[in-house]
Amino acid sequence: MLRFILRRLLLALPALFGLMVLTFIMLRVLPADPSAALAGENATPEQIAAIRAAFGFDLPIWKQFLIYFGQVMRADLGTSLFTNRPVAADIALRLPATIELTFAALIFATAVGIPLGTLAAVWHNSAFDHxxxxxxxxxxxxxxxxxxxxxxxxxxxxxxxxxxxxRLETGIDPPPFFTGLYLIDSLVSLNFTTFLNAIEHLIMPAFTLSLGGLATIARFTRAGVLDTMQKDFVSYAKAAGYPERRIIWVYVLRNSVVAATTQIGLLFGALIAGAVAVEWIYDWPGIGSYAVQAIFTSDYKAILAVTLVVGLIYAFVNLAVDVVLALLDPRVAETL
Amino acid sequence: MRRRLFVLAAAGLMAASGVAVAPAEAQRRPNEIVWGDQLPGGLDPHVIADVPMQFIQLNMYDELYRYQGNPPELVPWLASGHTVSPDGLTWTFTLRPGIKFHDGSDMTAEDVVYSFRRVLGLRRAPAAAFLPILDPSGITAVDARTVRFQLKAAYSPFLAAIPLVSIVNSRLVRANERNNDWGSAWLSSNAAGSGAYRFDPSTYRPQELVDMTRFREHFLGWSHNQRPIDVVRSRPILETTTRVNALLRGDIDATDSYLPTDMVERVSRSRGVRVARDESMRVMVLRINNRRPPLDNVHFRRCLSHAFNYMGFISGILKDYAVRNGGPIPKNLWGAPADLAGYDYNLDKARAECEQARAQGAPVTREIEIHIQTQLAQTTQAAELLQADLRRIGVNLKIVPNTWPTLTSSTARVETTPDMWVHWVSTYFVDPENWIGQMYDSQFHGTWKASSWYTNPRVDAMLREARVSTDQNRRRQLYEEASRIVVSEAADIWIYNTVQLRGLSQRVQGYQFSPVGSGGELRGVSLSN
Structure with a gap:
């Protein structure tokens, strides 16, 4: 298992490098150059050119990429053109909000989607199923x-x-920082007022974000359960007199959720992407709303960093899903 | 058993929290305001110069002179006054006595010198107005309260541009300089000012949260305001609908000052809130690339100018929350000719002008592109309106979505500048130079402000004379004459001067609008019960 995890981690590196190259080229071949905005309303062409040179926007793209790549290798994501702060610090401040929102949405989608899909399969073609x-x-x-x-x-x-x-009512201070996830931090610091306030604030954004994932998981679970219920071992179990509840919720479901579990991994990427709109509407201070502002201001280092971080999380979650699959299905484990 | 344990735990939790489901206003103190307008990317006033930064400048910092009221009047602020030499090259400012920074230290002329040198050294947004006329060595402290500026060339708008520069605490910023960065990394997340409100760095989250408390030792005192606000919480809300909903719920006390028309009506109909309507100095303009055929033909540009339904846009779409402005200078500013009506909407005239352009060989059948700013709905609405009317006279207009940084960078060269694009010119310093001077003097070609690539040696000469003349009447005459020429040559399509619309809670008293800062200065504001 450890070898499998290491191999998957190594395979993720070229994927992340490719992501970085692609995003960098896409951003830098666009005519968007923030120099004019940085130089200000009353700048002369010479002043704009001086800003362009100072930030290296006048260098060939390959040279700009090499400089950027060197920075990333030194764990330096650069300075945001918009906030004038280290991009890593900005992301570190905002990432926990997105993680909290995305995981809450994923947990809700899974917790509701799997039972919903299972019941729809058990009562298939009923009014409930429709x-x-x-x-x-x-x-x-x-x-x-x-x-x-x-x-x-x-x-x-x-x-x-x-x-x-x-994330919290104005006037309620955030809990002391442990993880940046308000639910966990407020519980750890035994601050229940903040905990309940954070939950209230999380409900609507998480529900909105979960909707697409919930639907996907329910549909995959329904199809998986329907398929498994046709298998011989289910008939044998019924013939042997096992209670129906046990057959469905233990044996059938365990054999049915493999496809849904794979979907959960894929969904995570979709949820992070979906978080952009949800964070914007609910004023949720995560990396989604940060990315939108970065796009509007052509803050390319911020956009690149967000893309890289999301890619990294995506790779990590998919690895986690593979491990869960192996635990669910011993045949998968044998191939590792 | 398990269920009972869960219920007990939940009940305990609720009891411990005092049942935290409390309405928003209950969390706030009575003299605490929640401001829902945008925040700048960082907090360094010498790096960023945009409308959100003006909120930071007007509350956390002070300047030698400051604009007050509407129309904006330039009043001595940190300075008790100034003198200028007859040639307009030497400006001397005297500081008021007893000005304190937030850390309790005294402000001296050295702080003013450092602040202006810092602006020039950083070469970022506020520097643009000063770099062509001021060297760091030209700024000197004559004594502890006197600062002298020796300009390289006469520049009449110099005083008008003075409020662009906030005075920072030089000792504090110097102590935080790293790698010759002028303390910029530090000041982006901190403050070093003397303004009416003191920044609380412990709660700061970039673009998300700024808290300020009243600075009781502010040099102007608080006798003008019997019930000043003690705590300012800035909570920018990204989405307009959410922002307005937050105002209606009482979560915030003020929105931004660019409410869309439908939201104005919604707020106006609601209880406990109101809309402050103030004519500003912000001109909406459809830029025309004057170098690209057929747009290089004056008749074709006039054809476009007559094809825009000005009053249909202002009355129909904006519900009269704007004032027709026929030229480049806001009509409520000196230098704008009082008798300049601008173009009228008349498709017969437009057709006739297009025919003249065609007769002169202009390729009027070429598809014209107009670039709009995706996130600003009004730019799309204006483009669609023009597109519909141009279609009726046989001109094909294509609307291209774009963003501000892409557009401003594309205007660096005439070949990459769009045929047309839409934007506003806001107030950063109140002088016609901010509008006509930088929009139509050909020396600014390559900047987004001069993106029409208009060239007229006579206009150049007028604008350059106005820039150095110390005779106000002569300057007015020159700007008025230059305005008439650029309008007659239809260099661009000027649509309206903005009426700024800010949603406010009824408890906000003493709100005073100024086109510089859009009413974000909170010194004079109080909250009723």
Whole structure:
């Protein structure tokens, strides 16, 4: 298993390098050059040229890439053109918010999607099954920014039962920093007011973000359970008199969730991408909203860093999924 | 058993928290304001010069002179006054006595010298107005309270540009300089000012959270405001709908000052909130690349100018929350000719001008591209309106989505500058030089402000004379005449002067708008119960 993990980690390196090259080229071949914006409203062409030279924007792209690559190798993601702070510091400040949101969405999608898909398969072609199928198609089709606004209007504006935006109410201080995840940090510091406030703030963004994933997981689980229920071992189990609940929730489900588990890994990338819109609407201070601002200001070092960090997380989560698959299915473990 | 344990744990948690589901306002003190407008990328006022930075400058820092009110009046601030030599080259400012920085130290002329040298040394946004006319050696402290600026060339807008530079605590910034960075890395997340509000670095999160507390020792005192705000919490909200909802819920006390029309109506209909409407100095302009055929033909440019439905846009789309502005200078600023009406919307005239252009061989059938700024809906609306009317007279306009950095960098060369693009020219210093001077003097070609690539030696001569003349009447005359010429030659399409629209809680009292800073100065603001 350890060899497998090491091999997968090594394989991730060229993928990350490719990601960096591709993103760098895509960003630098665009005509967007932040020099004019940095030089200010009243700058002369000479002043703009001086800024361009000072930041190295006038160098050939390959040279700019080599300089950047050298920096990254020294664990230096550069300085943000927009905030004038180290990009790594900005991301470190914002990444926990995105991780907390994404994991909450993933946990919700999994916790609801798997039972929903299983029940839909068990009662297939029933009214429940039809409703689940309609809801899951709608879940995949609905635009998250639209859904977010609808939730805000309903639960914040109309019923006033959930907060509108942000991670915490204004006036409540963030918990002491351990992980940057407010739920964990507030619990560790036994600050339950902050914990409950953080949960309230997380509900709508996490639910919005989870919708697409929930639909995917439910559909894959339903298909997997339906398929497994046709297998001989299920008939034998029934004939041997095992209780139906045990057959479905233990034997069938364990053999059915392999496809759904693979999807969970793939979903993580989609959720991080989806977090951009969700963070923007809910004013969630994560790397998604940071990336949008970086794009609007052509802060290319920030964009590159966000891409790299997301790529890294994606690689890590997929590795974790492979390990879980191996634990779920001993046949997978044998191939490692 | 397990379920019972869970319920007990949950109940304990709720009891310990005092049931934390408290409404937003209950968390705040009565003299605490939550400001929902944008924040700048960093906090160094010598690196960034944009509208969000003005909020930081006006509250955390002070300047030698400052703009107050609307129309903005330039008043002595840290300086008690100034003198200027007859040739306009030597400017001497005298500091008021007893000015304290937030750390309790005294402000001296050395701090002013350091601040201006720092601006020139960093060469970033606020430096642009000074680099062509000021060397670091030209800024000297005559004594502890007197600063002298020796300009390389006469520059009449110098005083108007003085408020661009916030005065920083030189000892504090110097102590945090690393690798000749002028303390820039440190000041991006800290403050070193003397302003009415003191920054709290412990809670700072870039672009997300700035907290300030009232500086009781501010040099102007607080006698003007019986109930000043003690705590300012800046919480920028990215999405407009969320921002307005937050205002309606009482989560914030103020939105940004560019509310879209539909949101203005929504806020106006709601209880406990209002919309402050103030005419600003911010001109919306459709830029025309005057060098590209057929746009190099004056008749074709006039054709475009007559094809824009000005009042349809202002009344129909903007619900009259804008004022028609027919030329490049905001009409509420001196230098804008009072009798300059600008072009009218008339498709017959447009057709006739296009015919003249065609007769002169201009390729009027070529598809014209207009670049809009994706995140600014009004730029799309203006382009679509023009597109629809041009289609009726046989001109094909293509709308191209783009972003601000891409557009500003594309204007460096005439070949890469779009046929047309849409933007606004805001107020950074209140002088016609900020608009017509930098938009139509050919020496600025290659900057986004001069992206029409307009060239007229007569206009160049007028604008250059106005830049160095110390006779205000002569300057006014020159700017008015130059305005008439660029308008007659339809260098661009000028649409309106902005009415800024800021959503405010009814409890916000004493809000005073100025085009510089858009009403973000909180010294005079108080909160009612």
């Amino acid at each position: 409703i689940v199928r309609i809801v899951t198609v709608a879940g995949l089709a609905v635009a998250s920014f639209w859904f977010a606004i609808i939730l805000q209007f309903t639960f914040s504006m109309e019923f006033d039962i959930l907060p509108l935006r942000g």
